[in-house]
Amino acid sequence: MTKFSLKNKVALVTGGGSGIGKAISLTFAKQGAEVHILDFNLEAAQDTVNEIEALGEKAAAHKCDVANQSNVENIVKSISDKGTIDILINNAGIAHVGNIEACEEADLDRLYNVNIKGVYNCIKACLPALKKTGNGVILNLASIASTVGINDRFAYSMTKGAVLTITYSIAKDFIKDGIRCNCIAPGRVHTPFVDNFIKNNYPGKEEEMFDKLSKTQPIGRMGKPQEMADLVLFLCSDEAGFITGSNYAIDGGFVTLNGN
Structure with missing residues (x-):
């Protein structure tokens, strides 16, 4: 038996057209999952799909603005109507450099809409399908900025702190439905x-x-995107069935070793 197999699983990956999301999408596909990539950049998403299909695996690209609830709901419904949704990866996110003085209201709104509301929209839309499976998995991308102060990252840190507490809340509220929810906290990748x-x-x-x-x-x-993807694979696999409500640092020792 292959360890960490995702055979017969359907996974949704937001922001799967590049970076960490692309590495997750390819890794999941290689482990047998049918991967749906939701990305604002449809061309990038389709490029990832092409790479997956070249491996002989199944994938589809969907142009999606995660900040738009109806857009997310329509895409999720189109997928769930054809079968199950077993895994949701909330990877899509945007950054901002600057402290609170350099963060304008428009900057704050932009990061909130993608990094917080986007996670909310995707979880809310996928919950009915995840409940049906009896063992659904949600994996959120938090950050070292969720737990420690980083210079000139006010808005980004705020939103990633919210992703961390979203993870804890979802894990507690839906454990009775067999849903596991965890997050990883990457350092600089x-x-x-x-x-x-x-x-x-x-x-x-x-x-x-x-x-x-x-x-x-x-x-x-x-860090390397593949290193992030390998940890995500483990946390979304059946082998991690006893893990929920946890935040996993993957940061080269940044949080615990800096300053010690």
Whole structure:
């Protein structure tokens, strides 16, 4: 028997067109899941689907604005009408750099709509289908910023703190329905977002800044999207059936070792 098999499972992954979401989508597909990618960037989502189909596995791309409740509900209904939904991965998220003085109301609203309301919309829409399975799984992407202070990340930290407490609340309220809900708290992960951030904010100093940001983790490097995906796979597999209401740090020692 293959460990961590997702055979005959249907998984929804928000933001699966790039970065960590793409790694999760590909990893789930390789383990036998039928993967539905919900992404605002349909072209990126379709590229991931093409890679999955090239492996001989099933996947579909859906253009989705997670902040739009009716959009989310319509997509989830179109999927659940054809079968089950076993796993929901709330990966879609956006960032903002700045403290409260540099955070305008429009910035706050934008992050709230995607990072908090988006998670709410997807969980609420998927709950009926997850309840039917009797062993549904919800996995949220929190952050080290959920639990420790990070310079110039006011709005982002606020929203990721909410994702953490959303996880605890859902886990407690729906354990009776056989639904497990956990989250992971990544440190800095090397994704296209990081590369673009460095390029846009530190032109001509890309290598220097990449090295500096890498060393903020005690382990001396950034995480890899695949490392995030492997932890998510475990938490969504039957082998993790005794785990719910938990937050898993995957941060190169950032939270516990920095300053010690």
